[in-house]
Amino acid sequence: MALMTAKEYIESLRKLNTRVYMFGEKIDNWVDHPMIRPSINCVAMTYALAQNPEYEDLMTATSNLTGRKVNRFAHLHQSTEDLVKKVKMQRLLGQKTASCFQRCVGMDAFNAVYSTTYEIDEKYGTSYHENFKNFLIMVQDNDLTVDGAMTDPKGDRSKAPHQQSDPDMFVHVVERRDDGIVVCGAKVHQTGSINSHWHIFMPTIAMGEADKDWAVSFACPTDAEGMYMIYGRQSCDTRKMEESQGCIDVGNAKFGGQETLVVLDHVFIPNEYIFLNGEYEFAGMMVERFAGYHRQSYGGCKVGVGDVVIGAAALAAEYNGVEKASHIKDKLIEMTHLNETLYSCGIACSCEGCPTKAGNYQIDLLLANVCKQNITRFPYEIVRLAEDIAGGLMVTMPSEADFNSDTVVGRNGETIGEICNKYFAGRDDVSTEDRQRIMRFLENMCLGAAAVGYRTESMHGAGSPQAQRIMIARQGNIQGKKQLAKDIAGIK
Numbered sequence: 001m002a003l004m005t006a007k008e009y010i011e012s013l014r015k016l017n018t019r020v021y022m023f024g025e026k027i028d029n030w031v032d033h034p035m036i037r038p039s040i041n042c043v044a045m046t047y048a049l050a051q052n053p054e055y056e057d058l059m060t061a062t063s064n065l066t067g068r069k070v071n072r073f074a075h076l077h078q079s080t081e082d083l084v085k086k087v088k089m090q091r092l093l094g095q096k097t098a099s100c101f102q103r104c105v106g107m108d109a110f111n112a113v114y115s116t117t118y119e120i121d122e123k124y125g126t127s128y129h130e131n132f133k134n135f136l137i138m139v140q141d142n143d144l145t146v147d148g149a150m151t152d153p154k155g156d157r158s159k160a161p162h163q164q165s166d167p168d169m170f171v172h173v174v175e176r177r178d179d180g181i182v183v184c185g186a187k188v189h190q191t192g193s194i195n196s197h198w199h200i201f202m203p204t205i206a207m208g209e210a211d212k213d214w215a216v217s218f219a220c221p222t223d224a225e226g227m228y229m230i231y232g233r234q235s236c237d238t239r240k241m242e243e244s245q246g247c248i249d250v251g252n253a254k255f256g257g258q259e260t261l262v263v264l265d266h267v268f269i270p271n272e273y274i275f276l277n278g279e280y281e282f283a284g285m286m287v288e289r290f291a292g293y294h295r296q297s298y299g300g301c302k303v304g305v306g307d308v309v310i311g312a313a314a315l316a317a318e319y320n321g322v323e324k325a326s327h328i329k330d331k332l333i334e335m336t337h338l339n340e341t342l343y344s345c346g347i348a349c350s351c352e353g354c355p356t357k358a359g360n361y362q363i364d365l366l367l368a369n370v371c372k373q374n375i376t377r378f379p380y381e382i383v384r385l386a387e388d389i390a391g392g393l394m395v396t397m398p399s400e401a402d403f404n405s406d407t408v409v410g411r412n413g414e415t416i417g418e419i420c421n422k423y424f425a426g427r428d429d430v431s432t433e434d435r436q437r438i439m440r441f442l443e444n445m446c447l448g449a450a451a452v453g454y455r456t457e458s459m460h461g462a463g464s465p466q467a468q469r470i471m472i473a474r475q476g477n478i479q480g481k482k483q484l485a486k487d488i489a490g491i492k
């Protein structure tokens with residue numbers, strides 16, 4: 001099958017029996033739900049850009065498994081060039097959506113599971129790698145979106161999976177049959193979950209022998225029997241439900257991210273979709289590789305979104321008539337410097353990549369972790385500067401309904417709309433509506449619904465800061481550095 005168009009992708013979601021709950025109720029037509037649809041539009045952009053000849057080189061690749069053309073989001077990286085193109089593709093999508101476009105978690109899972117299953121099979125003679133290859137060929141040929149599901153609820157953080165009072169705190173096997181396994185548990189803050197055709201589940205931490213039943217990885221269709229999702233709230237999310245003509249108050253009415261709680265209530269997984277089942281010592285490898293790829297990903301996607309934040313801040317300055325002030329220019333330079341530093345990390349960890357035993361390419365782990373550690377900081381500073389430039393109006397302006405209101409409020413018959421338009425005017429040559437739009441857009445990016453993707457996700461997505469520091473400690477080679485000092489200082 002050829003690559004799907006954006007429209008075909010959206011229609012393909014309607015054919016699934018995905019179970020979605022929100023505000024305590026089941027949502028039947030979730031594809032057209034105003035709070036969900038922007039996140040679907042975002043994934044649809046990964047299909048739309050792949051159809052555009054201008055972006056073909058970044059958005060598509062040739063499958064090493066079939067020789068056929070595939071969307072890069074379903075590709076196994078075959079070189080450092082592929083790793084670099086991945087980051088560039090993510091920056092492009094961040095620029096086009098100013099949101100989290102969700103499809104990367106699947107791509108990062110494919111590459112981590114592909115190489116890990118190869119090494120499990122090498123040690124145990126299992127057939128997980130073959131299972132995975134067959135699964136991925138199906139994904140590539142049908143141009144599917146797959147959620148990479150890693151983060152378990154984790155319960156009491158001081159306890160291992162088998163020590164939890166509730167065993168469901170980590171996804172685990174509850175029954176082993178000849179034809180497959182039955183699994184229970186959940187994954188939290190799952191990006192793009194309901195917008196995915198399939199899910200790949202992976203463990204979330206390294207495990208010991210007692211955690212064997214929790215050391216499990218598998219694929220399952222998003223509408224599998226026993227699986228359902230509870231939709232995550234975002235700041236200002238119900239603004240998307242308001243009926244306003246221009247959707248100005250939403251800030252970014254077209255695109256958005258999505259996170260859900262995914263529950264597995266006795267879901268049966270046939271043998272052919274199992275990629276890890278009890279080989280506990282490989283759980284850590286899978287986690288580390290997935291996290292490494294996803295930490296690289298942030299050096300692309302967050303940079304693309306950062307480009308839009310910087311552009312919006314520059315527009316706000318212009319609309320306020322202060323674009324020539326030297327401190328404004330300097331703040332825009334600082335934002336650009338921070339954003340390009342993040343990009344440099346994403347590119348660097350890609351250029352320094354190397355082949356895994358399975359043949360696909362892995363990023364440089366130390367540099368990918370440095371990349372993500374910077375992401376936990378710089379977007380906060382970029383947002384702080386954007387708020388500084390924009391001014392308080394981005395959080396104090398009346399609603400779009402006020403700007404459009406015909407209700408008379410003034411002594412001379414002025415309407416609320418006229419009063420708002422009078423007092424919120426900026427430069428003569430800029431419409432008040434444009435000023436309104438850029439302020440609401442910045443509000444959305446800095447602390448509204450999109451701030452999930454740009455701020456808090458920068459902190460916790462792909463692992464919280466401490467997780468990167470542990471990896472930096474492990475990869476930093478302090479012993480080697482001590483030796484360098486000893487050699488030069490003449491210490492034996």
Ligand code: SF4
Nearest residue numbers: 100101102104297301
């Ligand atoms: Fe992709 Fe970035 Fe969203 Fe992760 S946070 S899924 S890398 S867009």
Ligand code: FE
Nearest residue numbers: 191457461462
């Ligand atoms: Fe993320």
